[in-house]
Amino acid sequence: MNILAIDTSSKPLSVAITADDQILSEVTLNKGFTHSQTLMPTIDDLLKLSQLTIKDIDGFAVAKGPGSYTGLRIGVTTAKTFAWTLHKPLFALSSLEVLARNIQQRSQLIVPLMDARRNNVFAGVYQWTLTNDNHLENVVSDRHISLTRLLAEIKELNEKAVFVGEIKPFMSQIFAELGHQAEFAATTANLPAAANLGLAAIDATPIKDIYNFTPSYLRLTEAEVNWQRNHKDEGHDPYVQEV
Amino acid sequence: MQTQTAAATIALGEVLGSQLKPGDVILLNGDLGAGKTTFTKGIAQGLGIRQPIKSPTFTLIREYQRGRYPLYHMDMYRLESGGSADLGLEEYFNGDGIVVVEWSQYIQSELPATYLTIDLKKDAQNDAFRQINFTPIGSHYEKLVQQVLAAYHHE
Amino acid sequence: MKATNELILAIESSCDETSVAVVRDGQTILSNIIATQINSHKRFGGVVPEVASRHHVEAILVAAQDALDEAQVTYDDLQAVAVTVGPGLVGALLIGISAAKAISFAHSLPLIPVNHMAGHIYAARLVHELTYPLMALLVSGGHTELVYLRAPGEFEIIGDTRDDAAGEAYDKIGRVLGVPYPAGKTIDAMAHEGKDTFDFPRAMLQEDNLDFSFSGLKSAFINTVHHAEQKQEALLKNDLAASFQASVIDVLVGKTIKALQQYPVKQLVVAGGVAANQGLREQLAAHLAAAGLDQVEVIFPPLRLCGDNGAMIGAAAHVALQKHEPFADLTLNADPSLSFDYAETMLS
Numbered sequence: 001m002n003i004l005a006i007d008t009s010s011k012p013l014s015v016a017i018t019a020d021d022q023i024l025s026e027v028t029l030n031k032g033f034t035h036s037q038t039l040m041p042t043i044d045d046l047l048k049l050s051q052l053t054i055k056d057i058d059g060f061a062v063a064k065g066p067g068s069y070t071g072l073r074i075g076v077t078t079a080k081t082f083a084w085t086l087h088k089p090l091f092a093l094s095s096l097e098v099l100a101r102n103i104q105q106r107s108q109l110i111v112p113l114m115d116a117r118r119n120n121v122f123a124g125v126y127q128w129t130l131t132n133d134n135h136l137e138n139v140v141s142d143r144h145i146s147l148t149r150l151l152a153e154i155k156e157l158n159e160k161a162v163f164v165g166e167i168k169p170f171m172s173q174i175f176a177e178l179g180h181q182a183e184f185a186a187t188t189a190n191l192p193a194a195a196n197l198g199l200a201a202i203d204a205t206p207i208k209d210i211y212n213f214t215p216s217y218l219r220l221t222e223a224e225v226n227w228q229r230n231h232k233d234e235g236h237d238p239y240v241q242e243v
Numbered sequence: 244m245q246t247q248t249a250a251a252t253i254a255l256g257e258v259l260g261s262q263l264k265p266g267d268v269i270l271l272n273g274d275l276g277a278g279k280t281t282f283t284k285g286i287a288q289g290l291g292i293r294q295p296i297k298s299p300t301f302t303l304i305r306e307y308q309r310g311r312y313p314l315y316h317m318d319m320y321r322l323e324s325g326g327s328a329d330l331g332l333e334e335y336f337n338g339d340g341i342v343v344v345e346w347s348q349y350i351q352s353e354l355p356a357t358y359l360t361i362d363l364k365k366d367a368q369n370d371a372f373r374q375i376n377f378t379p380i381g382s383h384y385e386k387l388v389q390q391v392l393a394a395y396h397h398e
Numbered sequence: 399m400k401a402t403n404e405l406i407l408a409i410e411s412s413c414d415e416t417s418v419a420v421v422r423d424g425q426t427i428l429s430n431i432i433a434t435q436i437n438s439h440k441r442f443g444g445v446v447p448e449v450a451s452r453h454h455v456e457a458i459l460v461a462a463q464d465a466l467d468e469a470q471v472t473y474d475d476l477q478a479v480a481v482t483v484g485p486g487l488v489g490a491l492l493i494g495i496s497a498a499k500a501i502s503f504a505h506s507l508p509l510i511p512v513n514h515m516a517g518h519i520y521a522a523r524l525v526h527e528l529t530y531p532l533m534a535l536l537v538s539g540g541h542t543e544l545v546y547l548r549a550p551g552e553f554e555i556i557g558d559t560r561d562d563a564a565g566e567a568y569d570k571i572g573r574v575l576g577v578p579y580p581a582g583k584t585i586d587a588m589a590h591e592g593k594d595t596f597d598f599p600r601a602m603l604q605e606d607n608l609d610f611s612f613s614g615l616k617s618a619f620i621n622t623v624h625h626a627e628q629k630q631e632a633l634l635k636n637d638l639a640a641s642f643q644a645s646v647i648d649v650l651v652g653k654t655i656k657a658l659q660q661y662p663v664k665q666l667v668v669a670g671g672v673a674a675n676q677g678l679r680e681q682l683a684a685h686l687a688a689a690g691l692d693q694v695e696v697i698f699p700p701l702r703l704c705g706d707n708g709a710m711i712g713a714a715a716h717v718a719l720q721k722h723e724p725f726a727d728l729t730l731n732a733d734p735s736l737s738f739d740y741a742e743t744m745l746s
Contacts, residue, residue, distance in 0.1 A: 036492050040499050040728035054504050069329060069448065070489050073455055074496050081500035084459050085473070117333075118352075211459045214452065223326045223446040231441075239438035240416070240457045242431060242464070276617035280561050293745040294737070298562045298613070301540030302487055303447060306735040321444045329448035 001058045004043065004082070005198035008035040008075035009067030009095035010114055010166065012191045015042045017050050017057075018198030025050045026195045035074045059088050061201035063095035063192065065216035066122035066142055067114055072215035080210050089206035090213065093197050096142050099165045100126040101196035102189035109139065109161040111154060115169060119147050122218060125154070125161070134203050144218050151177040164189055244375040244392075245366075249281050252363075252373055256285015258395045262387060263290065263341045265312050268355055270347040273363035278373050279345050282363060283316055286343060290314055299345075304335070313340030322349040357381025359388065404477045404719070407465070407501065408712030409458075411494030412486025412514050413539075414438075414445045416457035419708030420469035420476075424716025425523055428469035430702075430709040433457040436580070443579045444569065451489035458497050465708070473505040480510040480715030482517065483726075484736030485540065491732035499730060510715040511726040513736055514706075515541060516553065518669040520717060521703040521710035528697075533663045535654050537678075538670030539565035539580075542610045542650070544657045545738060551717045553738040556661065557608025557653055564646055565672050567612040571619050571642055575635055586675050589643035592636030596622060598645040603652045608660070610653060615645050647678050651685045658691050665695045673704045 002024075007014040013035055016026035025046050029038055047053060062079035065072045072095075083090035099112035106128040113123040125140035140153070147170055154161050155178060163174055164185035174182050207213050220228070246252045259269075263286070271279045284296045292310035299305035299318040307314040315335050319327065327350035335342050336355045347354065357380045366372030377392075379385045403422065410417040419430040435453045439445045466472075481498035484491060502509040519534045532547040542564045544557035562570070565582060572581020577588075598618050601611040619642055626633045658666065666686075672678065679698055686692055703710060 034731060036495065036731045037729045039496075040503060044503070044728055068331070069451070070331060070492065073451060073489070074492055077455055077458065077493050077496035078500050080459060081462075081497040082504055084463070085501050085504045117328075211463070212456060214455050217452070221326060221446065221448045221452070222328050223442050223449055227441050237437045240433050240435050240453045241437060242433045242461070275620060276613060280613070288746060294740060295558055295560065295609075295744060295746070297559055298566065300566055301563060302485060302734055304488075304734065308735075321446075323443075326446045326448055 001202060002052065002056055003059045003061050003091070003198040003201050004057045005061040005194040005201065006039065006043075006075045006079050007063035007095060007098055007192040007194045007197055008039060008071040009063045009065055010071065010192065011068070013038050013042060014192045014194035015039070015046055016194035016198050017046055017052065018195055020202060021199060023195040023199070026193060028191050028193065030191055035071050039074060039078060054082070054086070057082075057086070057088065059083075059091060059201060059206070061091040061093065061197045063098045063197055064092040065095055066144065066218040067095045069215075069217060072217070076213070076215045080213050084210050090210050091201035091204045092207055092213065093200055093204065094124065094138070094142050094216065095192065096122065096124045096165070097126060097136055097138070097200070098192050098194070098197050100124075100136055101200060102193055103162050103164050103185060105162055106130065108183070109154070109157060109159050111161050111163045112165045113150075113163065113167065113170070115166045116144055120144060121147050121150060121170070123150050125157070134200065142216070142218060147173060154178060155181065166190070244377070246373045246375060248371055249278070252278050252281050252375070253285035253288065255375065255395055256282040257289040259391050260286035260289020262390050262394065263312070265339050265341065266337070267387070268336055268342045268344070268358040270344050270354075270358055270360045271363065272347070272360060274365070277363040277365055279363060282361070283343050286341070287314055290341065303330070315340050315342045317342065317344045319344065319346040319349040322346075327353050357384060359384040404716065405471055405475050406478050406480050406510070406712045406715050406719070407476050408480040408512070408708045408715055409462070409494040409498045410482045410514070410517065410706055410708045410711045411454045411458065411490050412482045412484070413490060413706055414450050414453075415706040416454050416461050416493075417706060417708035418458075418461040418465040419712050420465055420471055421524070421709050421712030421716065424520070424713045427524055427709045428471065429465040430707055431461045431464045431468065432705075432707050433461050440579050443573065445487070447487045447489055450487060451493060454490055454493035458493055462497065462501075473507070476505070476507055478508045478510050478715065478719060480512050480711050482514045482711050483511040483730065484733035485514055486732075486734060488732045488734040491734065495730060495732055499728065503728065508725040509730065510718050511730060512711045512714045512718065513738065515543070515545070515738060516551070516714040516717075517710035519545065519547070519553075519667055520713035521669055521699040521707070522667040522697045523713045523717075524703055524709055525699055526697045528667070529664045531661065531663045532665050532667065533657060533661060534667040534669055535650065536670045537564045537650065537668070537672035539563060539569065541670060542612070544608050544654065546661050546741070551721045551723070555738050555740045555744060557610065557657055558740070558744065559610040559612060560602075561611055561613035562616060564610070564612055564650065565670075567616050567646065568672070570616055574620055574623050575638065582672060582675065585639045585643060586677055588636045588639035589677055592634060592638070592640030594641045594644035595637045596641035598641050600645055600648050600652070603649055608653050608657050610649055612646065612649075615642070643677050647681045650678060651681050654682065655685060655689045655691065658694055659689070663694065665697060667697045669699060669704065671705055673698055674701050
C-alpha cells in the first residue's frame with residue numbers, strides 16, 4: 001500500500017511516500033517558506049523522483065495537529081481533498097506523535113512539544129509499547145499547556161523523559177526543572193519526518209467521515225472563548241449552512 | 244507637532260515614510276476621522292508607493308508591494324471581540340516590510356517590544372488642525388523620531 | 399458565440415462563504431452550492447478570520463461533492479478548475495486554493511487563478527450577454543470601485559474609495575444604530591420607512607474625479623447620534639437610516655454617472671453585495687434617465703449572484719481561459735491584497 005504522508009503542522013514541511021513498511025522517499029524543508037507555496041511542488045517532485053503518479057497512491061496520511069493553524073489547514077485540506085477526489089482512505093495522526101516517533105528509546109517517556117508562544121507549548125507524553133514495535137502509546141493526551149505546568153507534571157511521573165521537537169528555546173528551563181530526568185533529542189530528530197507518519201498509517205484506522213474531518217487545533221479561537229464566556233450553551237442554528 | 248492641513252499631515256507622513264526601514268512598526272492612534280488613513284497615505288508616498296491607500300478594515304491587512312519596501316497596513320478594528328492571537332502577526336512584525344497598525348489596542352498582546360506610537364488628535368477649535376504626538380519606545384525609534392523631526396523642519 | 403460545452407469547476411472561499419460551482423461556457427450554471435457562515439460570525443458582530451478559516455475546512459468538500467452531484471458531471475467532463483486567489487482573508491483563501499490545487503493535480507486539470515472582483519463583475523455574464531467597452535460599479539463590504547473594461551478580461555480601476563468601502567460604512571453605522579451584523583439589508587429596509595431629514599454630507603460629489611469617500615459620512619453620522627444622546631434627544635432611527643443611505647446612494651450614483659459621461663459604454667454592471675440594495679437600484683435607474691444616459695443598459699445580477707459564490711468565479715475563469723491567460727502552477731499562493739490595475743490618472 002503506497003501512502004503519501006504530509007506534515008505541515010509547524011514551520012518545517014515534511015512529505016514522504018511509503019510502501020507498507022518501506023520508506024520510498026522523503027523530503028523535509030526547513031527554510032521557512034509558506035507551506036501553500038511548497039507543499040504541492042514537493043509532492044509533485046517526490047512522486048516524479050519515486051517514479052509514481054498520484055494515481056499510484058493508495059492512501060493519504062496527514063499530521064492533524066496540534067500546531068500552526070494555517071499550516072495545519074493547508075496539510076489537512078490538501079490530504080482530505082486528495083482522499084475524497086481519488087476515493088482513497090485518509091489517515092490522520094497527532095503531529096506530536098509524528099515527532100515522538102523520531103525517538104527510538106523504548107524504555108523512556110517521550111515528550112514531543114511545539115512552541116505555542118508566551119511560554120506555552122503544545123505537548124503530550126508518549127511511550128513505545130513493548131509488545132508491538134509500531135505502536136506508540138499516548139500516556140498523557142496532547143494539550144495546550146504552560147511549560148511550567150507541563151514540567152511539574154513530568155516531574156511527578158518520575159521517569160526519564162526525552163524531549164523532542166521545538167525544544168531549543170526551552171532547554172535551559174527544562175534542565176533547571178528536571179535535571180537529569182530530562183534528555184534531549186538530537187538535532188536531526190527535532191524536525192518532523194513524514195515517513196514516520198506513513199509508516200504509522202498502515203496500522204491506523206482510516207477516517208470515517210472525510211467531509212467533516214478537521215484539524216485538531218486543541219484550542220478554541222479567542223473570539224469563541226470570549227463568546228462562550230458570556231453565553232450559555234442554548235443550542236444554535238448550524239454555523240455553516242447551505243443556502 | 245501640529246499640522247494645519249491634510250496636505251501638511253501627508254507631508255509629515257512622507258518624511259517619516261522616507262526614513263523607514265524593513266521591520267519598523269508604527270502604531271497610529273486617533274478617533275474616527277482623526278486622519279490615520281491620511282497620515283498613512285503620506286508614509287506610503289515616502290516609500291514610493293503610487294497606489295491609492297484605502298482602509299484595510301475588511302481584510303484587516305492590506306499589503307502594498309510596489310514601493311521601496313513592502314507596506315503592511317493593518318486595521319484591527321474588527322478584532323474588538325478578540326482573535327488577534329490567531330492571526331500570525333509576528334510574521335509581519337519580524338518581516339521584510341514596514342507595518343502600520345490602526346486600532347492596535349486590540350492586539351496589545353501581539354505587539355513587538357519596541358515601536359513608534361503616533362497619536363493624532365483633531366483640534367477642538369479648528370477642524371483642519373491636527374495635534375500629532377510621537378512616542379518612541381526603544382532607542383531605534385528615538386533616533387528615528389529625531390531624524391524625522393530634523394528632516395521635516397529642514398523642508 | 400460558439401457553444402464549446404466547456405465545463406469549469408469553480409471554488410470560492412475568500413470571506414465567510416464556502417462555495418463550489420460547475421459552470422458551462424462561463425454562462426450557464428449547472429450547480430452553485432453556497433455554504434454561508436453567517437450564523438457563526440453574527441455572534442461576533444463581524445467576520446472573525448480564524449473562525450472563518452475553520453469553517454471553510456468543514457464545509458469545502460461537502461460543497462464540492464454537492465456541486466458535482468447537482469451538476470451531474472464527473473472529472474472527465476471538466477476542462478479546468480478555477481479558484482479565487484484574492485482579494486480576501488488569507489487563511490480563508492488558502493482553503494479554496496489548497497482544495498483546488500489537489501483536485502487539479504489529481505485529475506491533471508489546468509488551474510485558473512481568479513480575482514474575486516473579476517468574479518463579481520462576471521456574475522453578470524451568467525444572466526446577460528455582455529458587450530464592450532463595459533463599465534462596472536463594484537460595491538461590497540471591502541470595495542467601492544468603478545472599473546472600466548475595454549475588452550473582456552481587461553480591467554482598469556478609474557474610481558475608488560479614498561477610505562472606507564460603502565458596505566463597511568453600512569456595518570459601522572449599523573453598530574451605532576444597534577442593527578445586528580450584517581447591517582446592509584436591515585438599513586436598506588429601515589431607509590424605506592424613513593425620510594432623508596439629516597442632510598448628511600455628500601463627500602467628493604462636486605469634485606471632478608471618480609473617487610468616493612465614506613469616512614466623513616460615517617463621522618457625521620456618529621457625531622449626530624452622539625450629540626443627540628448627550629442632549630437626551632430621541633432621533634428617528636428610520637430617518638437616520640434613510641439619510642445615511644441617501645448620502646451613500648447619491649455619491650455612488652453621482653460618480654457612476656460622471657464615469658459614464660467620461661467613458662461611453664453600452665452597459666453598466668452593478669455588482670457586489672451592496673448591489674442587492676433596493677434604494678441603489680431605484681435611484682440609479684431614475685438618475686440615468688435624468689442624465690440622458692438611458693441608452694446605457696444597466697445589469698444587476700440576481701441577488702443570489704451578488705453575494706460571494708462559486709459560479710461567478712467560474713464565469714470569470716471562462717473569460718481568462720478564452721483569453722489564453724496563463725494557468726496557475728503548483729506554487730500558487732493566496733494574494734489577500736490583489737487588485738486590478740489602476741488607471742494612470744489614479745496613481746499619485
